[in-house]
Amino acid sequence: QKEVEQDPGPLSVPEGAIVSLNCTYSNSAFQYFMWYRQYSRKGPELLMYTYSSGNKEDGRFTAQVDKSSKYISLFIRDSQPSDSATYLCAMNLIYSNYQLIWGAGTKLIIKP
């Protein structure tokens, strides 16, 4: 079993829809949770990060962490075609020498 599970998709939704992207993990010691976005033929870029449980909002994006269920989510409101990308979750332990544990990534397609 992988430490971090993420459905690879593709997930195809119409423009304007609310998108929910999810990851589950097995190590209860993970403290920091990140979402990276990767456009085709580009490197990943950090979208959001959260520490411990709770929600964090940034514009149309909301990151949610539920440590009791070992589940994290990224919600995208009012989705746009420009949101079409692969979304990777990543997490790490404190004092981990930056060694992130990555999900496999979910490919998201927003249809105009």
Place this chain on the structure above:
Amino acid sequence: DVKVTQSSRYLVKRTGEKVFLECVQDMDHENMFWYRQDPGLGLRLIYFSYDVKMKEKGDIPEGYSVSREKKERFSLILESASTNQTSMYLCASIPRLAVNTGELFFGEGSRLTVL
């Protein structure tokens, strides 16, 4: 803006060839990383370096070596390329003080095909 530059975007090599992948960052970051990315497997860490001439093995170091002679440059070397090393290779950097945010800055990747 932070810039991480990978010198070769696309390479085609033959089995047994020695391959060099170069990465340069311009923001004076202490830490640099090499990942490979394969469909369904996500990013897997090959090596990382936290200082000049320092290196640590990641999860899949076999068949690879690295060199960090200058702070801004981190090279990945495939001593004898094999077909199972066909992949996308991503270089990344992060400043030492950003450990908690995990904000890695990535290059655009080098897609290597080994025939």
